[in-house]
Amino acid sequence: MPENFYHHQTWKAWNEGVADNCSLCIWIQEQFGLKINNLLEGDYSSWINSDLNSVLNIDNTSSRKLNPTCFWSKGYDDFPALILSCEGQEFHRLWERSDFDLFEVRPGHDRLEVAGYEPTVYTNSKACFELAKHWLRTCEMKHTKCERPRTEGEKSWKPTRLIRIYEDNDDRQLFEGEEIPDEVTYATLSHCWGKIEDKLVLTLENRDDLKQAIPPFGGLKTFEDAVNIARQLGLWYLWIDSLCIVQNSKEDWLAQSAQMSNVYKYSFCNITATSATSDLEGCFFNRSLNQVYLNPLYIDFTDDLSSNSLDEPHLIIAVPSRKDSPRSLEGRYELLQKGAIWAWREDITLAAVNRRAWVVQERLLAPRVLHFSKTQLYWECAELQASESFPFGQPMEQESDYKAQTSFATEAKQYMAGDSTDAQVASEARKLAFSTWGHAVRAFTSAELTYNSDKLIAISAIAREMKLLMKCRYLAGHWETDLIHQLAWIGLPPGGGYRQPSTSTQSGGLPDEYCAPSWSWASSNQCIDIFRQMSNDPLKPALAEVIAVQIELSTDDEMGQVKGGYVKLRGHMVEFQLGSVREEDLSKMYVTLDNDDAGDTLEISALSSVFPHKTIWFMPIEAEGSPPYPMLTCLAIDKVEDQIGTFRRIGTALWYSPTKEEAGDLEGPDLINRGITLTDIKII
Numbered sequence: 248m249p250e251n252f253y254h255h256q257t258w259k260a261w262n263e264g265v266a267d268n269c270s271l272c273i274w275i276q277e278q279f280g281l282k283i284n285n286l287l288e289g290d291y292s293s294w295i296n297s298d299l300n301s302v303l304n305i306d307n308t309s310s311r312k313l314n315p316t317c318f319w320s321k322g323y324d325d326f327p328a329l330i331l332s333c334e335g336q337e338f339h340r341l342w343e344r345s346d347f348d349l350f351e352v353r354p355g356h357d358r359l360e361v362a363g364y365e366p367t368v369y370t371n372s373k374a375c376f377e378l379a380k381h382w383l384r385t386c387e388m389k390h391t392k393c394e395r396p397r398t399e400g401e402k403s404w405k406p407t408r409l410i411r412i413y414e415d416n417d418d419r420q421l422f423e424g425e426e427i428p429d430e431v432t433y434a435t436l437s438h439c440w441g442k443i444e445d446k447l448v449l450t451l452e453n454r455d456d457l458k459q460a461i462p463p464f465g466g467l468k469t470f471e472d473a474v475n476i477a478r479q480l481g482l483w484y485l486w487i488d489s490l491c492i493v494q495n496s497k498e499d500w501l502a503q504s505a506q507m508s509n510v511y512k513y514s515f516c517n518i519t520a521t522s523a524t525s526d527l528e529g530c531f532f533n534r535s536l537n538q539v540y541l542n543p544l545y546i547d548f549t550d551d552l553s554s555n556s557l558d559e560p561h562l563i564i565a566v567p568s569r570k571d572s573p574r575s576l577e578g579r580y581e582l583l584q585k586g587a588i589w590a591w592r593e594d595i596t597l598a599a600v601n602r603r604a605w606v607v608q609e610r611l612l613a614p615r616v617l618h619f620s621k622t623q624l625y626w627e628c629a630e631l632q633a634s635e636s637f638p639f640g641q642p643m644e645q646e647s648d649y650k651a652q653t654s655f656a657t658e659a660k661q662y663m664a665g666d667s668t669d670a671q672v673a674s675e676a677r678k679l680a681f682s683t684w685g686h687a688v689r690a691f692t693s694a695e696l697t698y699n700s701d702k703l704i705a706i707s708a709i710a711r712e713m714k715l716l717m718k719c720r721y722l723a724g725h726w727e728t729d730l731i732h733q734l735a736w737i738g739l740p741p742g743g744g745y746r747q748p749s750t751s752t753q754s755g756g757l758p759d760e761y762c763a764p765s766w767s768w769a770s771s772n773q774c775i776d777i778f779r780q781m782s783n784d785p786l787k788p789a790l791a792e793v794i795a796v797q798i799e800l801s802t803d804d805e806m807g808q809v810k811g812g813y814v815k816l817r818g819h820m821v822e823f824q825l826g827s828v829r830e831e832d833l834s835k836m837y838v839t840l841d842n843d844d845a846g847d848t849l850e851i852s853a854l855s856s857v858f859p860h861k862t863i864w865f866m867p868i869e870a871e872g873s874p875p876y877p878m879l880t881c882l883a884i885d886k887v888e889d890q891i892g893t894f895r896r897i898g899t900a901l902w903y904s905p906t907k908e909e910a911g912d913l914e915g916p917d918l919i920n921r922g923i924t925l926t927d928i929k930i931i
C-alpha cells in the first residue's frame with residue numbers, strides 16, 4: 248500500500264476542481280488564496296517551505312479501521328499537491344480550521360435520495376420544502392414518541408384564535424371560537440419580535456377589523472414568510488402570539504397564557520424564524536451551497552480511475568488492489584469541514600430566538616420544530632434531529648437531547664398513566680418526571696426574559712404538562728412531592744447553563760421585583776440546577792421535613808404569578824459565625840466556622856451579595872457518604888428582622904470536616920453528638 252494518494256498532482260487538476268464547484272477545492276482556495284495568487288505569478292517561495300505540511304485530519308467516524316489524513320506537500324515539479332494518506336501519521340497542524348470529518352453514506356441515507364430535493368442557494372425553494380415535507384411525513388407516520396394523544400377532557404379543545412390562510416389567494420383573516428373547525432390542524436410560529444415601531448398586533452380596537460381581513464404585514468417579513476411556509480406545507484391555519492393574543496388586555500393575556508401548553512402541544516408543527524433577530528428579517532436567506540452540500544468522496548480499490556462513471560462532482564481515492572489492502576474502508580463518504588461539526592450549536596442552540604425564555608416551552612412542547620436558519624433548514628422532534636446536510640439524522644457529535652429529554656409522551660406518561668400500585672414502577676416514574684422537570688428548568692433559566700415578573704407564567708405551559716406526571720400541587724416552580732429535596736437548588740455561575748445568562752441578570756442573582764418566595768428557584772435570576780447538590784435519588788430519606796407550605800397566588804391559576812408564600816420546616820437548626828474565606832467566585836465561597844471546635848468547613852453556593860452579616864444559620868437537608876461521618880447538604884438561611892422564627896433562604900452549603908481532606912475522605916459533622924435538636928422554622 249503506497250504511503251500517499253494524490254488528489255491533485257497538477258495545478259490544472261486542482262483548478263478544474265474549483266471550476267467544478269468541488270467544496271473541498273473551493274475551501275482550499277479560500278484558505279490559501281494569497282499563496283495561490285503568488286503561485287500564479289511564479290512565486291513558489293510561499294508554498295515550498297515547512298508551512299506546506301499543514302495537516303487536514305480526517306476522522307473516520309464510521310468505526311472503520313483506518314484514519315486517513317489529508318495534507319499539503321510538494322508535488323511534481325515542486326507544485327503543491329493535496330495528498331490523502333491512510334497511514335495516520337502525526338503531522339504539524341498549521342490551520343485549526345483545516346480539519347475535516349469523514350462520514351460514511353449508508354445505503355438509503357443519501358440526501359439525494361429524498362424525492363425532489365437538491366441543494367439550492369435560497370432556502371425558500373421547492374426543493375427545501377420537499378425535504379421539510381419528507382421530515383413531516385416520516386415523523387407523522389413512524390414516530391411514536393412524537394404523538395400528542397389528547398386526554399378525554401381535551402378532545403374538543405382548539406385555540407381561541409387562529410389566522411386563516413387561503414390556498415388560492417393572499418387573503419388572511421383572524422378566526423375565533425366557532426369559526427375554527429373542530430380537530431383543526433395548524434402551525435405555530437416562534438420568533439424574535441425586535442423593537443419595531445407601529446407593529447401590527449391584535450388589540451381591543453382592531454380585533455373586529457382583523458376578523459374581516461388582516462392587512463399587509465408592512466415589512467414584517469417573518470410573518471409573510473411564516474404564512475408562505477404554512478401554505479407550502481398545506482397548513483391553512485397559523486398561530487402567531489402577537490396576532491392571536493390581545494396585546495392591550497391583561498385579562499386576555501392571562502387567559503391565553505393558561506392555554507399555551509395546549510396551543511403548542513396540539514399543533515402540527517412549530518415554524519421557527521431561527522436566525523432572525525426581529526420580525527423584519529424573515530425566515531429565508533441566501534446561502535453558499537458549500538455550507539450545505541458535503542463533498543462526496545469515494546474510496547475504491549482499483550488501479551484504474553478511467554472506469555469511473557459518476558455524474559456528480561466528487562473526490563476519488565483509488566487504492567491499489569493489493570492482497571493486503573484494508574478493504575473495510577471501501578465505500579461512499581462525505582467530507583465535512585471540522586468547524587461545521589458545531590453547526591447545530593451555532594445555528595440552533597445559540598440562535599437569538601432560542602435564547603428567549605418564552606421560546607423554551609414552545610420548542611419543548613411542540614411535537615415537531617422546523618428551524619429556518621441562515622445556512623440551512625433544520626428539523627427537531629423527539630426521535631430525529633436532522634438538517635439539509637444530514638437529512639436522515641445528525642452525526643453523533645452534533646446530536647442534542649434537548650427535545651428527547653423532555654418528550655412528554657414517552658416513558659414517564661406511560662408510568663404515570665394510572666394509579667399504579669407497583670411501588671417500584673411509581674418510584675421510577677417519579678425519578679423520570681423529576682429529571683424531565685430539572686432539565687426544563689435549567690433550559691428555561693439559561694434563557695433571557697425581558698420581564699422577571701413573567702417568569703412563572705413563561706414556564707407555566709411546561710408546568711401544566713408536568714402536573715399530569717407529578718400528580719401533586721404545584722408551588723411556585725416546585726412540586727409538593729419531595730419538596731424538601733427541591734429546596735437545595737443552586738444558581739450556576741455565568742456560562743454554567745446552556746448559554747450565557749441574560750444581560751438583565753444582576754450580579755447578586757436577585758430580580759429587581761418580587762417573583763416568588765426566597766425558597767423558590769423563581770426568586771433568583773441565575774441559571775438553576777435543581778438537583779446539583781443532591782444525590783441522584785430525589786426520593787432518598789431527608790434530614791428535615793416540610794410540615795406546611797402555602798402559596799398566595801396573584802390569580803386563580805396555580806401555575807401563574809404569585810405574590811407571597813412560605814414553607815415551614817422541621818429540622819436541625821445550626822447557628823454559626825462565618826470565619827475566614829478561603830476562596831470566592833460568582834457562585835460559591837469556602838469558609839471555616841469560628842465557633843466550631845472541629846474546624847468544619849462549609850462550601851457555600853449562595854447569593855453572595857445578600858449576606859447581611861457574618862452570622863448564618865444552616866439546616867441540613869440530606870446526608871452524602873456513609874455514617875457516622877456524612878457530608879451534609881444544607882440550606883443557608885438568614886433571620887428576618889422582627890419576625891420570630893422566620894427566615895429567608897440565601898443559598899445552599901456542603902458541610903464537612905477537613906480532617907481527612909488530603910486523603911480524599913471528607914468527614915461530615917455528627918449532629919446528634921453535638922447536641923443539635925430539632926426546630927421548627929418558617930421560610931418566606
